[in-house]
Amino acid sequence: MNWLSIEVARKRYGPKSYGQGARADGGGAASEASTAVLENVVLSIEYGEFVCILGPSGCGKTTLLNLVAGLDKNFEGNIALRATREQREARIGYVFQSPALLPWRTVGENLKLVMRPDQTGSGVERELLSQMGLKDCYDAYPGDLSLGMSRRVALARALVIEPDLLLMDEPFVSLDESKAAELRQLLTRFWKARTMTVLFVTHDSREAIQLGQRIIVMAGSPATVQRDEMVILTPEQREDPLYVEALRKQILNHNRS
Amino acid sequence: MSGRLLSAANFILSLGLFLLLWQLAAAWTDSPALPFPATVLETFFLAVETGELPYHLAVTLARTFVAFLLSMIIGSSIGLVMGRSRRVDRFFDSWLILFLNIPALVVIILCYIWFGLTEVAAVLAVSVNKIPNVAATMREGARALERQYMDLALSYRIGVWKTLRHVILPQLSPFFAASARSGLALVWKIVLVVELLGRSNGVGFQLHLFFQLFDVPSIMAYTIAFVAVIQMIEIFIFKPWERHANRWRS
Incomplete structure (x- = not known):
């Protein structure tokens, strides 16, 4: 059985129950004009996996994380998070795009x-x-x-x-490269030291390759899963531009076809 | 340090000018309707000595305090709910506008008619006057709550109480301070009217009495005493609290 199973048939943006965004669009009429952001996103993730979700900015990656976090329950589909081995409810940590x-x-x-x-x-x-x-x-x-x-x-x-599940939404964005690299190393260290599943959202393919065991490429409007790749590279290879570029080309080319 | 000295000098000078103008005006009119500052001061000390002024002042302050507390709690709760739920807001918006526009005097008279000339009616009348103002201000605050902090509270499941205390209330504190400030100013003025119309003690009752006796020095003495107390509350309670609430802003 999969530890975390995500089945999002469709997620639309409609009026929300609170927030300024909801107030601005005025309610009723907006629900008819709402657009689908996610469609048919089906993923199964094992306990302890480090998964990077790669996609262009604004394609719905954050929306997906919010669904997993339970912040947004207004979608068609089902997201199931199983209990941990100790038979307790899984704990979720969330690193937002802004430090918050x-x-x-x-x-x-x-x-x-x-x-x-x-x-x-x-x-x-x-x-x-x-x-x-x-x-x-x-x-x-x-x-x-x-x-x-x-x-x-x-x-x-x-x-x-x-946390048993760590959700990260472009957590190292707008940092200079050396600071971001430092934080990535720190994150990898902690992930190795403890057993936890990481769902790491990024638009930076190099970052995804450096971190992820598995890279899920999302694109389109509404966004769908384009590719689901395991990254079989040693830590040294992840630092090697040659390997990184080769894998990037593979992921991104496929994406276009 | 010199800045503080300068502002003290400024205050004394400005107060001195006020007293001087008062003195001149009193000398010029030469009428019991405008007593000299010295006469008012004398009346003040006499009223303190007899214990009359402290008693009525204390009664009025107690009413002000209870009515203030009630209207802040109830008004904030209403404002919070209206600011967070669009449905509630849309439904009750016209109620709020109605209550905001009912003259204070009408509320006071109706409360006395419905509940009798009692303490409860008096405090209730004051609160009902203030609650809509607090609610309107706090509603703005609740609308301006940051989404990211709510997401934080929800995703980490920190619970309602912690969310309120650490996430929501700190964001509301500027709005709370604003409505508390204007609230105190409004509440004590309405308390006087309430006392004038239907109580047998308090500053408002005394003022009514002095009005009938044309005792202007006493009217002024009570007014000055009351304004001084309200200023003290501002300086020793509101200002320090605000400094504490804003300690994180560097």
Whole structure:
């Protein structure tokens, strides 16, 4: 049985129950004019897999993550997340496209906010932050952090709950390449150290090849799954431009035909 | 430091000019209808000494406090629900507009007619006057809530209570501060009218009495005492709270 099974027959954008976006389009009439963003997206993902979802910006990748996260239940289809081996409900960590740290709470408080009741007072958040090179930020407010630091904290917040499923929505976008590479290494390290499934959304094929065990290419309007590729490269090969370019060509060419 | 000194000097100068103009006007009119500042001060100390002013002031403050608290809690709740649910908002919008436009006096009179000349009626009348204002302000705040923080709260399943306390209320605090400020100013003014119309104690009742006696010095003494108390609340409660709520803005 698959651990995470995604079957989205169709997802349309209609009026939402809240938010400014919903208010702007005025409701009733908009539901008829709504367009489908996702169609026939069927994926099955095993526990512990590192899956990259690759596709052009605005093709519906974020929408898909929100469906998996349960933020949006308004779609045709079914998404099933099985319990973990310890027979408890799977925990989901979500790293959003913007760091989405609460600016009125310190870094430490931001982490504590999402922690489980049984974790409080254990100091795991302090330990994790220092493991991630954020020791001195514990009492800082997010407004005082650089973007790179904020993204690191956002990753720490997702990891502190020890997620079984880690959803990441272009988490390293608009960072310079060296900072992004650093964070990718950090992420790979944590993924190897713990058993967790990662669903990593990106529009950058090089990033996808560096990280993913499996790359799912999405494109079109409404978006569908174009390709579903396993990446069989060693960590060294993932850094080698030759291998990376070859695989990119393979993925992207196929995409066009 | 010099900035603080300068603003203190500024304050004293401006207050001095006000007192001077008052003094001149009183001398010029030479009528019991406009007493000298010194007379008002004398009346004030006398009223404090007899314990009359502190008593009535305390009664009025208690009413103000309860009515303020009630209208903030109820008004915020209504505003939150209306700001978050389009359906509720659309349905009750006309109610809100209606209540916003009912004159304070009408509410007070109706409350006294329906519930009798009681304390509950008095406080209720004040709250009903203020609730629509709070609701309207808080509705704007609720509409402006950031989607990304709600998504955060929902996807990490932090629960209703934590969401309210750490995610929603901090975003509402500027709106809360605005409605609390204007709320206090409005509430205490309405409390006086309520007292004037149907209570047998409080500053409003006293003012009514002084009006009948044409006792202008007492009217002024009570007014100054009350304004001073409201200013203290502003300086010692609202300002520090606002500083605390905004500590993260560098």
